[in-house]
Structures are given as structure tokens and as C-alpha cells.
Amino acid sequence: MxxxxxxxxxxxxxxxxxxxxxxxxxxxxxxxxxxxxxxxxxxxxxxxxxxxxxxxxxxxxxxxxxxxxxxxxxxxxxxxxxxxxxxxxxxxxxNAVAVAELTMGLLLAVDRQIPDATSDLHEGRWNKSQYMGATGLKGRRMAIVGMGAIGIEVAHRAAAFGIELSALYRSDRSAALLADMKQLEIVIHPDWDSLLASADIVSVHLPATPETCGLVDADFLAKMPDGAILLNTSRGEIVDEGALLRALDERGMRAGLDVFCGEPPGADPDWHSPLASHPRVTGTHHVGASTVxxxxxxxxxxxxxxxxxxAGDVVNCVNRAERPLGRSTIVVRHRDQVGVLAGILMALRASGINVLQMRNEILAGPKHHAAVATIRVSRRPSRKVLGELGEMEAVYGVRLINPR
Missing domain, CATH: 3.40.50.720 (NAD(P)-binding Rossmann-like Domain)
Structure with a gap:
């Protein structure tokens, strides 16, 4: 290739x-x-x-x-x-570990005001009293929004700091993830109101989709307590930056951000962002995954x-239809030999039936192997079509399932 x-x-x-x-x-x-x-x-x-x-x-x-x-x-x-x-x-x-590490780094930097303290030291100012009021992380409550590969890595690291963890209920989490969450004692909340109201820290780890863009808006932020910390190391578009700016100014909130709306595609020494330059924001340059x-x-x-x-295997494909398609499924048991599948498909075509998904599996056995073809089609085939398929040479049997 x-x-x-x-x-x-x-x-x-x-x-x-x-x-x-x-x-x-x-x-x-x-x-x-x-x-x-x-x-x-x-x-x-x-x-x-x-x-x-x-x-x-x-x-x-x-x-x-x-x-x-x-x-x-x-x-x-x-x-x-x-x-x-x-x-x-x-x-x-x-890159989950790298992003999780930066997330915790931003949280520490926000809580202990590390960037401001470093800047003062670089400029020859010893303002010790200004940096002695950090809250600390032990016993604080973090809501993780997006419990995927990155979210669970953040949870592991936050738990090591003694932070209490919570997440939103979802019905589609894997058994392995649920077991990991249980071990970390992550509290599951039934809705956004209860999740956000109980959080001192909210850490966002979501992909940018039509459903997630703008999720962290004025209503979302209003559910968080005054003085809470927002962390975003996912995508800038997930946050309504105007709403966050108001929350920073009016409610004492703080933010640790690795991502922003309108990021330049490359190096740009003249790039300006009201959010990135806000004094209550600790930021980095979208480098969460950028470790060796x-x-x-x-x-x-x-x-x-x-x-x-x-080798003929497509893995991690995001634009393949995972849900079953078609109105009916035809299962054909047949001898594994040249031309059998072609004949089946030609018969369906002649009847105006479109094949939407198909899987053909070879069964282990003697020299003359058998196979099972599972074919999802655009409409339910007639009895005549099913009969024609069943009468084909080298076809052992035909079954119609899930007719709709």
C-alpha cells in the first residue's frame, strides 16, 4: 500500500x-x-x-x-x-494516560496558583503570603463528565489524591468499566442537577459531537457551586466560552483548560483569546496528548x-454501521465452494432485494467445509424467493429471521 x-x-x-x-x-x-x-x-x-x-x-x-x-x-x-x-x-x-496526567497537573496548578507564583519568582517578587491560601485536594469532590478511557485514568489519579469521585448514570457502560468504577467508589448520579451540585471540581472528557458542543453552557455552569473548578482537556467547542467568562467574573469560579475555541492550526504568536488570557484561567496549548x-x-x-x-480486518472504524440494518435477515447454510454466494446474491438481485449487511462464516470440519451466510436485506423476501434459494445446488437450508 x-x-x-x-x-x-x-x-x-x-x-x-x-x-x-x-x-x-x-x-x-x-x-x-x-x-x-x-x-x-x-x-x-x-x-x-x-x-x-x-x-x-x-x-x-x-x-x-x-x-x-x-x-x-x-x-x-x-x-x-x-x-x-x-x-x-x-x-x-x-493517549489517555498523557491527557489524564495533564488534567491533574492543571488541577494542581489551579489550586496552588503555580503559574502565578512561578511568574512572580521569575520577575524577582517574593509574594509568599499571596500563595498560602490553597484549599487542597484531599476530600474534595470531582464530577467526571465522560467516563471513557481518559475519564477512568483521571479517576484513578484523582482517587490517589483522596478526591471523592462521581459520574452521571449511563446504561451502556461495559462490565469491566463498571467494575473499575465500583472499585474506585465512584458515586453514580441519576441526573445533571445532582451530579453538578455536589461537585467542587468538574472535569470534562468528551468527544466533540453535535450533542456535546456547547454542553457546558450557562445552565450547566449555574448548577455548579460558586468557586468550583472546571477542567477541560477534551475539545474547546464543548464549552460556551462567553458563559464561562461570566462565571469566572461573577461567581469566583476557576478553570484549567488545555483547549479553546478558534485555536490556530499551527504556531501563531499573535493568537488572542479572552478566555485564555483571563486571570482565573490556567491554560496550556492543546498539548494533552503530546508526550513522548x-x-x-x-x-x-x-x-x-x-x-x-x-490482513483484511478493519479495526477501530468509526463510520461503519454497527446497528443491524434491513427489514429481514436470511440465513443460508451452504457448501463452501466457488459460485454459491454469487448465485445467492444474483437471485436476490433478480427479485429487487438489496443486500445491506452480510457475514459468511466457514465451519470447521472435513475437507469439504460448510459455511453459514447471514444476509440482512432491504425487504422481506417472498416464499418463492426463499424456495429458489433453498433449491440451489450446494445450499443445505434457508431460514428467515427477524421479519419486519
């Missing part, structure tokens, strides 16, 4: 790909506007922070996958990729996803 890396990556990890015969093209200088002109002949595009617009997919002639070297995929036009039949995959969880350890882990994850793709 020809693989274009349009952002910086640990090139030491690329040897495995090149040894397998892949051509790795590393061009970290490319911008979002450059990509469309360099996508010809590329089969996989790997990006980190570079935006991938729809015209990239329109210009591509061989592109099969866009791989985000990180967790969030909000910088990629996933709908555009889906339109052109291109997978969008990511490398989740590899995280970069190496992400590079390993990128290689693993690409090796799986080479």
Missing part, C-alpha cells in the same frame, strides 16, 4: 510497514488545503491534527482509509468519507491498525 502520513509521527515505527512492502510517504508539512493535491495514488491517509475535508475524498482515486493517529475524529468529514466508501478509523486510548510516551504508543497503534487492514 501507499500510505501518506500528513502529520508528524515517530518514524522509527515505520520500519515494520516498510519491511512488509508498504510505501510510507511522510509529509508533515501538508495543510488541510494541500491534501487534495497530494492524495492521488494514496491508499491510506494518516493524520493527527490536520483537517480532512470532503474534497480530499472527491479527489482520491485509490483511497480506502483515513486513520486518525489519536482518538477524536471531529477533524475528519466522516460523512464525506462514507459517501465515497472510505473507512475512517482511529487509535483510541493510547503517548506519541510512541500512538505510533504503535497506527502500525497495528494498518497491519490489520493489510
Amino acid at each position: 501507499r500510505i501518506l502520513f500528513a502529520d508528524k509521527i515517530d518514524t522509527g515505527r515505520l520500519g515494520r510497514l516498510e519491511a512488509a512492502g508498504h510505501e510510507c510517504i511522510v509529509k508533515p508539512e501538508l495543510t488541510a488545503d494541500d491534501l487534495a493535491e497530494h492524495i492521488e495514488g494514496i491508499e491510506v491517509l494518516v493524520v493527527r491534527s490536520t483537517e480532512v475535508k470532503r474534497r480530499v475524498f472527491k479527489s482520491a482515486d485509490r483511497l480506502s482509509m483515513v486513520l486518525r493517529a489519536g482518538a477524536g475524529t471531529d477533524t475528519i468529514d466522516c460523512d464525506g468519507a462514507s459517501k465515497y466508501g472510505i473507512y475512517v478509523c482511529n487509535v483510541p486510548g493510547r 510516551q503517548a506519541s510512541e504508543d500512538i505510533a504503535d497503534g497506527v502500525v497495528e491498525v494498518l497491519e490489520a487492514f493489510t
Whole structure:
């Protein structure tokens, strides 16, 4: 495969790909506007922070996958990729520890006023009395909004500081995550009102989606106690910056932020943000995942996803329909030989039935293997169609399930 890396990556990890015969093209200088002109002949595009617009997919002639070297995929036009039949995959969880470490660093910096104290020392001022009023972290209450890979890592570190932890109820958490939360004694709240009202600290770890953008608005902040601390190391768009500015000015709240709205795509010495420059904000430059350890882990994850793709397995795909599609499912037991599946699909096509999802599994056995094809289709097939399928040579049986 020809693989274009349009952002910086640990090139030491690329040897495995090149040894397998892949051509790795590393061009970290490319911008979002450059990509469309360099996508010809590329089969996989790997990006980190570079935006991938729809015209990239329109210009591509061989592109099969866009791989985000990180967790969030909000910088990629996933709908555009889906339109052109291109997978969008990511490398989740590899930077979780790095982001969690920065989250705790911001919390400590806010509580102990470390940046202001350092600035005074650099300028030759010994203002010890100004920095002796920190509250401390033991026994304080933290609400974690977004209990994914990063959120649970934050929970582990916060628990070590003696912070009491809480989260919002969700019905879709895995058994492993629930067990981890139970061990950490995380209190589950049924609604936003009770979660936020009990929190001295709120730490946000959510992806940027239409549902989460602007989530931390005036109503959200009003539910938090006066003087509370807001931490955001996820995406700037999740916070209504105007509402937060008012809360900082009027209610004594403080914030530790790694992300902001309107961040420049690269270095910009003249970038200004009312929120970033506010005296009650401790901030960093969207560097939560930017540690050597995280970069190496992400590079390993990128290689693993690409090796799986080479072997025919698409992992960590974010634009694949996970829910079952179609109005009916046809299960066909058949002999594993050339042409059987083709005949089944041709019969469905002749009846005007569209195949939406299909899985064909080979069963272990003697020399002449059998297989089971599970086919989800656009409409319920007639008895005549089912009969035709059942009468095909090498078909052992046909069953219709979940008819709707």
C-alpha cells in the first residue's frame, strides 16, 4: 500500500510497514488545503491534527482509509468519507494516560496558583503570603463528565489524591468499566442537577459531537457551586466560552483548560483569546496528548491498525454501521465452494432485494467445509424467493429471521 502520513509521527515505527512492502510517504508539512493535491495514488491517509475535508475524498482515486493517529475524529468529514466508501478509523486510548496526567497537573496548578507564583519568582517578587491560601485536594469532590478511557485514568489519579469521585448514570457502560468504577467508589448520579451540585471540581472528557458542543453552557455552569473548578482537556467547542467568562467574573469560579475555541492550526504568536488570557484561567496549548510516551504508543497503534487492514480486518472504524440494518435477515447454510454466494446474491438481485449487511462464516470440519451466510436485506423476501434459494445446488437450508 501507499500510505501518506500528513502529520508528524515517530518514524522509527515505520520500519515494520516498510519491511512488509508498504510505501510510507511522510509529509508533515501538508495543510488541510494541500491534501487534495497530494492524495492521488494514496491508499491510506494518516493524520493527527490536520483537517480532512470532503474534497480530499472527491479527489482520491485509490483511497480506502483515513486513520486518525489519536482518538477524536471531529477533524475528519466522516460523512464525506462514507459517501465515497472510505473507512475512517482511529487509535483510541493510547493517549489517555498523557491527557489524564495533564488534567491533574492543571488541577494542581489551579489550586496552588503555580503559574502565578512561578511568574512572580521569575520577575524577582517574593509574594509568599499571596500563595498560602490553597484549599487542597484531599476530600474534595470531582464530577467526571465522560467516563471513557481518559475519564477512568483521571479517576484513578484523582482517587490517589483522596478526591471523592462521581459520574452521571449511563446504561451502556461495559462490565469491566463498571467494575473499575465500583472499585474506585465512584458515586453514580441519576441526573445533571445532582451530579453538578455536589461537585467542587468538574472535569470534562468528551468527544466533540453535535450533542456535546456547547454542553457546558450557562445552565450547566449555574448548577455548579460558586468557586468550583472546571477542567477541560477534551475539545474547546464543548464549552460556551462567553458563559464561562461570566462565571469566572461573577461567581469566583476557576478553570484549567488545555483547549479553546478558534485555536490556530499551527504556531501563531499573535493568537488572542479572552478566555485564555483571563486571570482565573490556567491554560496550556492543546498539548494533552503530546508526550513522548503517548506519541510512541500512538505510533504503535497506527502500525497495528494498518497491519490489520493489510490482513483484511478493519479495526477501530468509526463510520461503519454497527446497528443491524434491513427489514429481514436470511440465513443460508451452504457448501463452501466457488459460485454459491454469487448465485445467492444474483437471485436476490433478480427479485429487487438489496443486500445491506452480510457475514459468511466457514465451519470447521472435513475437507469439504460448510459455511453459514447471514444476509440482512432491504425487504422481506417472498416464499418463492426463499424456495429458489433453498433449491440451489450446494445450499443445505434457508431460514428467515427477524421479519419486519
